[in-house]
Amino acid sequence: xxxxxxxxxxxxxxxAAPAEAPRTMVEAINLALARAMQDDDDVVLLGEDVGVNGxxxxxxxxxxxxxxxxxxxxxxLAESMIAGLSVGMATQGLKPVAEIQFMGFVYAAMEHxxxxxxRMRNRSRGRLHCPMVLRAPYGGxxxxxxxxxxxxxxxxxxxxxxxxVIPSSPRRAYGLLLSAIADxxxxxFLEPKRIYRAVRHPLVDDGQALPLDVCFTLRQGEDxxxxxxxxxxxxxxxxAARLADGGISVELIDVASISPLDMDTMIQSVRKTGRCLxxxxxxxxxxxxxxxxxxxxxxxxxNLLAPVRRVCGFDVPMPYFQNENNxxxxxxxxxxxxxxxxxxxxx
Amino acid sequence: MAxxxxxxxxxxxxxxxxxxVQGKPLGPLPPDSSESDLLLNAYRNMVLTxxxxxxxxxxxxxxxxxxxxxxxxxxAIGTAIGYAMEADDVFVPAYRDQAxxxxxxxxxxxxxxxxxxxxxxxxxxxxxxxxxNCIPVATxxxxxxxxxxxxxxxxxxxxxxxxxxxGATSRGDFYEGLNVAGVWxxxxxxxxxxxxxxxxxxxxxxxxxxxxxxxxxxxGIPGIQVDGNDFIALHDAxxxxxxxxxxGKGATLIEAVSYRLCDHTTxxxxxxxxxxxxxxxxxxxxxxxxxQSCLHDNQLWDAGQEQALQASCRQxxxxxxxxFLSREPExxxxxxxxxxAEWPASYAxxxxxxxxxxxxxxxxxxxxxx
Numbered sequence: 004x005x006x007x008x009x010x011x012x013x014x015x016x017x018x019a020a021p022a023e024a025p026r027t028m029v030e031a032i033n034l035a036l037a038r039a040m041q042d043d044d045d046v047v048l049l050g051e052d053v054g055v056n057g058x059x060x061x062x063x064x065x066x067x068x069x070x071x072x073x074x075x076x077x078x079x080l081a082e083s084m085i086a087g088l089s090v091g092m093a094t095q096g097l098k099p100v101a102e103i104q105f106m107g108f109v110y111a112a113m114e115h116x117x118x119x120x121x122r123m124r125n126r127s128r129g130r131l132h133c134p135m136v137l138r139a140p141y142g143g144x145x146x147x148x149x150x151x152x153x154x155x156x157x158x159x160x161x162x163x164x165x166x167x168v169i170p171s172s173p174r175r176a177y178g179l180l181l182s183a184i185a186d187x188x189x190x191x192f193l194e195p196k197r198i199y200r201a202v203r204h205p206l207v208d209d210g211q212a213l214p215l216d217v218c219f220t221l222r223q224g225e226d227x228x229x230x231x232x233x234x235x236x237x238x239x240x241x242x243a244a245r246l247a248d249g250g251i252s253v254e255l256i257d258v259a260s261i262s263p264l265d266m267d268t269m270i271q272s273v274r275k276t277g278r279c280l281x282x283x284x285x286x287x288x289x290x291x292x293x294x295x296x297x298x299x300x301x302x303x304x305x306n307l308l309a310p311v312r313r314v315c316g317f318d319v320p321m322p323y324f325q326n327e328n329n330x331x332x333x334x335x336x337x338x339x340x341x342x343x344x345x346x347x348x349x350x
Numbered sequence: 351m352a353x354x355x356x357x358x359x360x361x362x363x364x365x366x367x368x369x370x371v372q373g374k375p376l377g378p379l380p381p382d383s384s385e386s387d388l389l390l391n392a393y394r395n396m397v398l399t400x401x402x403x404x405x406x407x408x409x410x411x412x413x414x415x416x417x418x419x420x421x422x423x424x425x426a427i428g429t430a431i432g433y434a435m436e437a438d439d440v441f442v443p444a445y446r447d448q449a450x451x452x453x454x455x456x457x458x459x460x461x462x463x464x465x466x467x468x469x470x471x472x473x474x475x476x477x478x479x480x481x482x483n484c485i486p487v488a489t490x491x492x493x494x495x496x497x498x499x500x501x502x503x504x505x506x507x508x509x510x511x512x513x514x515x516x517g518a519t520s521r522g523d524f525y526e527g528l529n530v531a532g533v534w535x536x537x538x539x540x541x542x543x544x545x546x547x548x549x550x551x552x553x554x555x556x557x558x559x560x561x562x563x564x565x566x567x568x569x570g571i572p573g574i575q576v577d578g579n580d581f582i583a584l585h586d587a588x589x590x591x592x593x594x595x596x597x598g599k600g601a602t603l604i605e606a607v608s609y610r611l612c613d614h615t616t617x618x619x620x621x622x623x624x625x626x627x628x629x630x631x632x633x634x635x636x637x638x639x640x641x642q643s644c645l646h647d648n649q650l651w652d653a654g655q656e657q658a659l660q661a662s663c664r665q666x667x668x669x670x671x672x673x674f675l676s677r678e679p680e681x682x683x684x685x686x687x688x689x690x691a692e693w694p695a696s697y698a699x700x701x702x703x704x705x706x707x708x709x710x711x712x713x714x715x716x717x718x719x720x
Contacts, residue, residue, distance in 0.1 A: 118486045
């Protein structure tokens with residue numbers, strides 16, 4: 004059942020509306036997985052430790068008990084095979100949702116994602132396609148061991164044929180994951196694990212999906228457009244509040260779908276504010292921020308009151324956790340960059 | 351606990367061959383081989399495959415075709431795969447499997463289109479669920495395991511046959527795919543076309559393993575080595591493996607020992623790395639002549655039939671070449687059309703850039719004509 008049909012049937016059901024409850028992001032992900040599996044028998048989960056253990060972050064907790072061994076598969080420890088298996092399943096009508104335990108281990112799966120999942124529809128002229136989702140916790144800030152704090156989303160964003168989606172709140176995690184699973188093409192769904200349990204937001208498990216390929220404007224403003232995603236959104240929200248205290252009106256946009264990009268929304272915002280600040284945790288060079296900055300440059304040159312600025316991670320491997328806070332952009336970095344843009348006078 | 355010094359596990363690998371290099375039976379033949387027309391059809395398909403390859407190479411040499419991977423000397427492998435499978439099974443090929451694909455219903459023109467630079471070549475009008483050719487070596491083995499998982503869940507009794515080369519057995523996806531096929535008892539048969547050469551690297555430098563079939567042992571599935579130039583042995587091994595898989599008993603690895611009598615592709619020159627003596631010796635074991643001799647000896651084939659078959663194959667491949675060459679290329683924006691089910695809005699700008707490029711090219715073309 005596609006998302007729209009699911010929403011309609013949900014609305015048509017006169018049964019009591021599900022109760023609103025405060026949920027963390029990881030709980031929201033679990034609810035979305037369960038909802039998708041309940042509504043569509045073709046949805047299956049696979050990955051390392053997703054079954055009996057419920058995932059190392061518990062994103063799949065309880066799902067094996069509820070949906071059985073055949074639909075929640077503990078795989079052998081082989082990321083390339085997990086991605087390849089998903090490609091094969093997807094070509095035959097299943098909708099696999101694969102978990103890669105940490106983004107730092109996804110590289111073994113890249114060949115399947117780039118050379119097969121992303122192009123199966125194109126290379127078979129629509130005869131076969133890959134309705135698969137590959138989920139991975141990503142990003143730093145939880146004092147994890149080496150290779151467990153990567154944010155290399157740009158590797159996927161550079162691959163035509165994939166969608167790359169990153170939620171930044173429990174509600175968006177729930178709604179975007181439902182859309183990602185319903186989408187007939189492959190989606191890389193990156194979960195900012197630093198905020199898996201950072202906040203609880205009221206959430207109704209109502210099957211309500213949120214659209215892919217579009218940004219979410221979280222805060223309207225007039226002076227400066229702040230573009231970000233994932234675990235940097237809470238930092239940006241705090242920065243926007245602090246800037247507002249100083250009389251600076253920030254428009255905060257959660258990019259959310261970092262590929263394909265919703266440049267139109269971002270362009271319209273920058274045309275209005277004349278200033279653009281992009282914040283991401285990933286390394287600066289060839290990050291998704293560079294692509295956004297280029298798009299703003301192409302379309303907003305005469306609207307700009309200051310150069311486009313980026314606040315990013317540095318061009319270094321993710322430092323071990325004793326040094327990770329010196330790598331990760333934070334609220335004060337964002338505020339400082341915004342102040343510089345506000346005071347820019349062409350010198 | 352086992353006593354110190356005792357043998358914990360012992361394994362062996364069976365080698366299967368029914369016909370000697372002259373096509374004479376080495377013993378009683380399996381019952382399947384007397385099925386009406388199986389051997390005749392197999393022979394016809396091997397000859398057709400060879401004719402297609404010859405045509406494709408000729409087209410490439412005259413600049414009308416891209417790089418092409420012929421299957422010269424390995425026609426029995428694909429032919430056995432094609433005839434052992436049922437229509438509703440799924441074939442997951444590498445890129446030298448035209449002999450199987452023809453039987454599966456892939457059109458000769460589609461095979462030419464794939465190598466001739468058009469994605470339409472993988473839009474098989476026949477076997478809609480079969481996967482397209484797979485060029486990244488061994489990756490198709492993981493896909494085959496995924497297809498087999500889907501069939502096991504949705505269509506019990508249907509099986510997947512996948513193929514790979516000897517070089518593929520060195521890659522992770524070979525082990526990873528076989529491993530999960532073993533653990534999950536998947537209905538998957540993997541056929542290794544051991545043609546002795548991974549471009550210029552010979553089999554003995556690919557692995558120290560005494561056979562490729564024994565790589566099945568670590569995955570906990572049966573592995574068998576078969577004379578890959580003996581259609582009867584190949585068909586028999588496949589039939590046994592497919593039956594087993596259909597009954598839910600899991601995967602099998604089949605190593606088909608053959609020889610690549612042609613270059614790796616038209617972009618390769620095998621004289622750089624192997625001797626004429628070795629090649630000539632390999633020709634004495636080739637599969638087409640062997641099956642022809644067997645048919646002859648059993649009064650199933652004569653010179654008249656041979657002549658008619660050769661003429662018919664030539665006619666079929668000429669027609670396919672003509673169809674391929676006369677087909678209009680897809681419009682330029684086809685590169686966008688099939689990428690996503692629904693076109694992301696962001697592509698509008700890129701399509702506009704393409705339109706501008708096309709307009710410029712057309713203008714420059716007109717100026718050039720004047």
